[in-house]
Amino acid sequence: MSAITSRSNPKVKLVRSLHERKARQESGLFLVEGVFHIGAALESGAALELGLYAPSLLRGEFAHGLPQRLQQAGVETLEVSQDVMASLSDKDNPQGILAVARQETISLASLPVEAAGVYLAAVAPQDPGNVGSLLRTLDAAGGAGLLLLEGGTDPWHPQSVRAGMGAHFTKPIVQASFADFVVWAAAEGVDIYGSSAKAELPYRQASYTRPAALLLGSEREGLSPEQLAACTQVVGMPMRGRVTSLNLAVAAGIWLYTVLA
Numbered sequence: 399m400s401a402i403t404s405r406s407n408p409k410v411k412l413v414r415s416l417h418e419r420k421a422r423q424e425s426g427l428f429l430v431e432g433v434f435h436i437g438a439a440l441e442s443g444a445a446l447e448l449g450l451y452a453p454s455l456l457r458g459e460f461a462h463g464l465p466q467r468l469q470q471a472g473v474e475t476l477e478v479s480q481d482v483m484a485s486l487s488d489k490d491n492p493q494g495i496l497a498v499a500r501q502e503t504i505s506l507a508s509l510p511v512e513a514a515g516v517y518l519a520a521v522a523p524q525d526p527g528n529v530g531s532l533l534r535t536l537d538a539a540g541g542a543g544l545l546l547l548e549g550g551t552d553p554w555h556p557q558s559v560r561a562g563m564g565a566h567f568t569k570p571i572v573q574a575s576f577a578d579f580v581v582w583a584a585a586e587g588v589d590i591y592g593s594s595a596k597a598e599l600p601y602r603q604a605s606y607t608r609p610a611a612l613l614l615g616s617e618r619e620g621l622s623p624e625q626l627a628a629c630t631q632v633v634g635m636p637m638r639g640r641v642t643s644l645n646l647a648v649a650a651g652i653w654l655y656t657v658l659a
Contacts, residue, residue: 438564455494515542530561597634
């Protein structure tokens with residue numbers, strides 16, 4: 399089959415549409431771009447539905463072998479021209495391969511609770527890169543799952559998927575309301591630990607029991623009084639310089655490694 403050269407091809411248009419949140423929500427699909435990310439998706443057995451590649455942009459033996467691996471996994475895999483690939487990528491230097499994957503959604507009710515599990519819960523995060531970094535850090539530290547509360551950015555945004563470095567395929571992602579989260583935690587015996595810049599208890603001095611959920615407030619407003627009231631304990635991280643807060647993903651990483659040490 400000859401390479402697709404038209405940007406109006408239906409498959410090409412499908413892939414392009416997944417840069418938009420509405421299309422991702424309506425289709426239940428998301429975009430996976432790059433050699434490492436597609437390799438991670440294949441290794442994890444992710445539900446991939448389509449692959450597009452431009453041979454002239456692939457670099458290295460591993461990258462050149464990915465189209466065949468996609469085909470062997472039963473994924474429809476189509477060659478496209480370099481121009482078409484460039485039109486689909488939001489990178490300055492596209493790696494020459496991308497895939498369409500199905501979102502693996504999970505509800506609070508079906509989330510398995512690990513007896514010693516530590517979960518990250520973030521209230522309305524706004525930056526997709528932060529959400530991807532939260533997932534990546536959660537995977538690296540051995541956390542159990544990511545709970546996104548009260549909306550916020552789309553965890554399947556291409557920037558989030560890139561920042562996740564494959565963790566979207568290894569860790570459960572739950573989207574829920576804060577009220578449902580509190581009910582779930584009480585029913586499952588999960589203690590909620592909140593974070594606040596005004597907390598007097600340093601994060602290292604808290605006594606953590608498991609299973610636990612580490613609750614992070616929004617980047618702008620932090621946790622509301624009602625959200626703080628739902629916590630077993632509220633801890634803070636010392637700000638010894640002039641800045642008044644840490645990046646959401648950085649704070650989560652420090653906290654996770656402390657609790658899971």
